[in-house]
Amino acid sequence: MAIQSVRGFNDLLGEELARFRRASSVVRSVLERHNFEEILLPVVEYAELFQRSIGEITDIVQKEMFLFKDRKGRLLALRPEGTAGAVRAFLEHKFYAERPYTKLFYEGPMFRYERPQSGRYRQFHQIGAELFGVAEPSADAEIISVVYELLKELEIDSVIEINSLGCKECRPPYREALKEFLAQKEEHLCKDCLGRKDRNPLRVLDCKEKSCKLAVSDAPKMVDYLCDSCKEHYSQLKELLTHINIPFRENFNLVRGLDYYTRTVFEAVSDSLGITVVAGGRYDYLVQELGGPPTPALGFAVGVERLALLLKDIPKPKELYVVIPFGDVLPYALKVAKALRSKGKRVEFSYRRGGLRKQLDFANRLGAKYAVIIGEDEAKEGVVSLKDMDSGEQKKVKI
RNA sequence: GAGGGUGUAGCUCAGCUGGUAGAGCGGGGGACUGUGGAUCCCCGUGUCGCGGGUUCAAGUCCCGUCACCCUCCCCA
Missing domain, CATH: 3.30.930.10 (Bira Bifunctional Protein; Domain 2)
Known part of the structure; x- marks a missing residue:
């Protein structure tokens, strides 16, 4: 095991x-x-x-x-x-x-x-x-x-x-008064309370057992003492x-x-x-x-x-960027991820292999707000294609 | 410490009166080497929680044990 x-x-x-x-x-x-x-x-x-x-x-x-x-x-x-x-x-x-x-x-x-x-x-x-x-x-x-x-x-x-x-x-006088009271109610108390009525009488007040609750309903109150x-x-x-x-x-x-x-x-x-x-x-x-x-x-x-x-609800985590390298662009893509992170963005660098389609699917599953697509064209121009995963809109931007 | 329930694939669960394990979802791959949430195809050996017993044969019956959930006790 x-x-x-x-x-x-x-x-x-x-x-x-x-x-x-x-x-x-x-x-x-x-x-x-x-x-x-x-x-x-x-x-x-x-x-x-x-x-x-x-x-x-x-x-x-x-x-x-x-x-x-x-x-x-x-x-x-x-x-x-x-x-x-x-x-x-x-x-x-x-x-x-x-x-x-x-x-x-x-x-x-x-x-x-x-x-x-x-x-x-x-x-x-x-x-x-x-x-x-x-x-x-x-x-x-x-x-x-x-x-x-x-x-x-x-x-x-x-x-x-x-x-x-x-x-x-x-408290001691009250404790005694309560003990005396409980002694007269013995037949209504549960087995646990019978055990604690002398040792820790105050606890009987707190018992969830119905018969105990009832028995204790007219017990002396601490506030009166x-x-x-x-x-x-x-x-x-x-x-x-x-x-x-x-x-x-x-x-x-x-x-x-x-x-x-x-x-x-x-x-x-x-x-x-x-x-x-x-x-x-x-x-x-x-x-x-x-x-x-x-x-x-x-x-x-x-x-x-x-x-x-x-708790009713929990705060949403920061918007997620998924950097998708596509083709022979690894050094550039890693640099982009680093730059985004240094701006305080939450960034996942995709290590998933396969076509762009598969990578976007992956970004989608991660709940990404933006896909940062980096192919050889982007690398050459020194930009990225930033795709908004909700609207589907995409534009080339400099990071 | 007492009582009840549950334990089968990553998850949710099916498996009738014992004949040696299945589905959905998820995951992986493909159709489709530059654009996602759709569709279709393919991919499941998992000590059936663990140990023992009964039996020709146990996921299925019996005993024990462990874990989880719930209630009580107690407490935040």
Whole structure:
């Protein structure tokens, strides 16, 4: 058997790649407009970084990481997401000491050992942005505004949902209240939720199972338990979003799969495919938990493949010129191709053999806008016959 | 990790109750050595995903395995 690519690790090519590039470049340009600075992070980190940041009991850490040991026996991981690495870099370069706040973005492959399905691979790409050092809700508003603008620019139909998960003051009491509530609903919960109702009760709110949804419909809401400062933060954020005309929807059942989130969380779900394309939130304790100074922070990540899947149309490539040498004119024809390319034209030099007819047929198949016909007459006169492949018009021109 | 579907030529697929492989499209060549998208003619051995089993005989039945697609879990 010929060697195949590894499951979930795919070649990206053709139109799919064009969509991918488009999605990526739009997101990048929106981030650059907001003056986020790019950082190129390594793909491998110590496994401990993810265990400490994402949370020991999450599925990502428990069963979805690509783990391996280096030659000295240290446990390494292919990164399953980007925030942990960004925080590590923020601390390692001591950005907290040299600027009042820091805005970073990263792009690159992420790895999760999951079952592949539509819009989901073991190697996939994310672009993420992180804002370190601003506690005020204006930072939340700006991050959500970036998300809104990139979705708008890519013409992706989706709604931004927001919620608040509270802080270490108000979340524990809420968690307990929710646990108590769920204990009374046990007979309505699915098997997965029975497993997580004590371990990670917030996740039950997010379950797609009908009976769970129903059981949870009158569950206590985090918003009702928010402490004064969280409540203030959340209502200011909503006010700001309204002021800058960013449509959003509150979803009291919105939670995140990663442990580090606090206060604001948000997500954009595509209307057509029903998959999450962007997700993010605030993580005010993570920097400190990873050994840094107390630093409020927040960010988001987009799945580039998922975005690409939803793109309406892709830009057409530049108009193609096909240079057709005909007869003993090779040196001249190559010179013409070089000249056209130096003018920035997209040029294919035809290596196809056969008569002019066959070569024009070839140019046609390539989708050429112009055929640059070079026979011995043209070579002698120092011109080319430029044929417009749509209209069929042809004239001799100097290049 | 659980469930369902699929796997035959480059692509899309046909192949009925087992008798050793076909079509369309694409591609190549020609009709046609200076003008395309048309027409006509010619060109298909591909480990029938892989391994094993049943059988005189397996693309076709059975078991296993791998991959892909979809759903769930989880997540971007």
